[in-house]
Amino acid sequence: MFGPLSRLLSNLSVKLKLAAGFAMVLSLTLAITLFGWTALGDAIESSKRLSSIARLSELNKDLRAERITFRVLADDESKGQVLKALNDMQHMLELMLPQFDDPVELKLLNDEQQLVHTYQRDFDTLQKAVTLRMTHFQALEVQEQQVLDTIDAIEKQLLLLQDMEHNQTARSKALRLLENLGRQIDNVSQQRQVPAYMSNPTSAFANVGKQAMTAAESALGQLGTALAQLQLTDTSALQASGSALSRYGQALDQYRNAAIAVENVQNDLETLGKQMREVGQRLTDHQLSVQEQEANTAQAALSSVSALALLVGILAAWIITLQITTPLRHTLELAARIAQGDLSGDSEVTRRDEMGQLQRSMHRMTLSLRELIGGIGHSTSQLSDAVQTLSAVAAQTHGGVSSQKEETDQVATAMNQMAATVQEVARNAEQASAAACDADHQAQLGDQVVAEAVAQIEQLADQVNRSIQAMGKLAQESERIGSILDVIKSVSEQTNLLALNAAIEAARAGEAGRGFAVVADEVRGLAQRTQQSTEEIEELIANLHNGTAQVVELLDSSRNLTQDSVALSRKAGAALAQIAHSVSNIQGMNQQIATASEEQSAVAEEINRNVINVRDVAEETASASTQITRSSVELQKLGNQLTTMVGRFGI
Known part of the structure; x- marks a missing residue:
């Protein structure tokens, strides 16, 4: 009915x-x-x-x-x-x-x-x-x-x-x-x-x-x-x-x-x-x-x-209270779930009043947060994969550089055998050149992944800012409801005062005003019950304010974390750029080794100098590889931290 x-x-x-x-x-x-x-x-x-x-x-x-x-x-x-x-x-x-x-x-x-x-x-x-x-x-x-x-x-x-x-x-x-x-x-x-x-x-x-x-x-x-x-x-x-x-x-x-x-x-x-x-x-x-x-x-x-x-x-009081408190309670439950990180809830909103607008705004905010957190999770997974690849490449590069250093030492100690082993050195130089190309390619890929991670994290920060704006609008709407409730409370108090005045006038009228006094008392009781319902609605709106404040605090924390993630990602990008530069140097040195191997028989002394240069470059490469490894570890920690934070949100 x-x-x-x-x-x-x-x-x-x-x-x-x-x-x-x-x-x-x-x-x-x-x-x-x-x-x-x-x-x-x-x-x-x-x-x-x-x-x-x-x-x-x-x-x-x-x-x-x-x-x-x-x-x-x-x-x-x-x-x-x-x-x-x-x-x-x-x-x-x-x-x-x-x-x-x-x-x-x-x-x-x-x-x-x-x-x-x-x-x-x-x-x-x-x-x-x-x-x-x-x-x-x-x-x-x-x-x-x-x-x-x-x-x-x-x-x-x-x-x-x-x-x-x-x-x-x-x-x-x-x-x-x-x-x-x-x-x-x-x-x-x-x-x-x-x-x-x-x-x-x-x-x-x-x-x-x-x-x-x-x-x-x-x-x-x-x-x-x-x-x-x-x-x-x-x-x-x-x-x-x-x-x-x-x-x-x-x-x-x-x-x-x-x-x-x-x-x-x-x-x-x-x-x-x-x-x-x-x-x-x-x-x-x-x-x-x-x-x-x-x-x-x-x-x-x-x-x-x-x-x-x-x-x-x-x-009427019961129906109107239900029409206001029920969607408010649902909105509070949704805000509490969002505050707890649960973004999996999905409900259809058919109301077209202010409560329906509030629920649709919360629903859109949930979808935006779900999409944002999902994108962050996906980017974090990609970042973890890229970090693992980068760690493998860095380990491989470190191993290659160590081997190159040992071989360079052997070349230094066996200068007299250089002519006999020039072909082997040339072959090793070709392998080092291929490894350097691979390392350069992996470094560029890591740089691209880091750039994508930075873009995703910046998008996350933008979505968090939009969420904060939505929560601010929600707080404004709640304040508007509070002002409307103040008007309702004022009307209830005026109705109560009018009913009291009517009861006094009825009492002055004596026996003829007895029936009107009863009606005035009933109207006064109805005004008091309306005032009580208004106070209950005010309490619900206060709870909504508290939940909104908690969500805003959580979103502020997420925004700070995303800003830290952007900074760390940019550091990882700089480290990868340095790795790419070092790999390019290695590739150039390998070419020099190949050239020196061809000219080794004619200019031994030049080869000796080149070997020393190669050893120095190998040491620099080893140092760069160690730095890449440390950056990979830090980037992996950052990825794990992002994964943990994203895991707090259930989508």
Whole structure:
């Protein structure tokens, strides 16, 4: 599953990989923030709706209180407050309708509007009923005053009676009955106000003043009997009192019926108010349920997105770390093998990022070193063969020179036999000339081999310099990676600081910011893990620096050795040139010997001098042969040393 993704990432630069990783983390962080803002916005909208519902309930309570006040007092102020509360409720419902989109809540709001309309209609009915009740109340007060006026008239008549002994008792009884009548009228006046404040005003209004009116009528009848005993001639006041009391009873019945009608409308309004409160409570309950459901959904969404962000962040960090550390580890292993002299490793590099470029550079350096060390080894082998050949030629030359010296001594001691042995001397001279030619040829061949060795060693020095330049470039690339890692570390620290600030702000937000605080903590942990991965990469790059330094030191040592090899090879070339010159002298002397042999018979003394010269030349040749032998030994040691050094590299 990760194969195509790994191949795709391996071809991206480290900058793009890190940018993609941080972009993914920041995108998920932005998604979490958007989820949080959305959930917070939903919570705020729900709180606004609950506030509107609560305001509607408060208006309903105010409406009930003002309605009850208007029922009792029937004043314009309470009436205006009721109408204002109804208008406010209607306006509030119109404002609330666009805020709700749930079908259940919209139905409840429509029901509330219908109840408000019905309440307004019934309140109009209540106003009419209250107006009618007040009309009957005023009429009742007028009739009550008429009854009281007749009672006052009767009382005046009783007080104007002469104080006769037989009338005193009857008059006192009449006054008591008259006082009782007035008291019953006062009872009726007091009772007509009380039912409005009772728990069941309808039943109370139905019975208001009945007992007092019965008692008043009984007191009026007894008063008539008492006045008859006093033999009053003027009974108009008593008749007027009876008529006024009858009209007062009728007015009381009308008032009672009007008050009952008011209470019936009041009960209807109370029922409507209760229904409105129930609708408001149902709206509140439903909105709380919706709010709780939205909160649960938001929590689940935030938890899911946070878990996804954490998983993707960890996966991205793991993949990016693998994409960086794996090629770095392989490069470190390759550098360690090169530092140990193992150049046999060969691997195919398919990556096209900075790590792939680094691996390809290391691979090219390995191939160059392998080719260079192989060329040095081959040249060293050729040099060893040439040295062995040169040693053999030098030994042969030394033997020939020694033989020539002995023969020259024999010639010196046998000058008298020179003529007889001139042919043999000529033959020996020819052999010496051939040996000198061979020695000259071998010396030229040795000089050529040394020149080739010098060229190969100089090429080795050039390759070592190129390797040092490649390692320097590698060190520069490592430093670039280190600077990129510094940027990553800075971004991680800034992300950590931002997450900490977000957590502080979430803590200030209280309960509403708790979910955001959890997300901020997760982002902060992710930033810390990214910083830890960056520190691990820095440690790997430090190891790469150390390995590169070791390789550079080894290459510097190889360069010094190649320079020493060039110097020694040049010395060997100079020695071979001297050998060639000496061999050329030998060849010339041999020619002189041949000439002297031909002229030996004619000029013996000249031959003697030539023999002495030949002996001197032979001694020089022996000395040169000894020097050639020593140079061959040194050159062979140098070849062995080069072979040992090349052997340290496995190709």
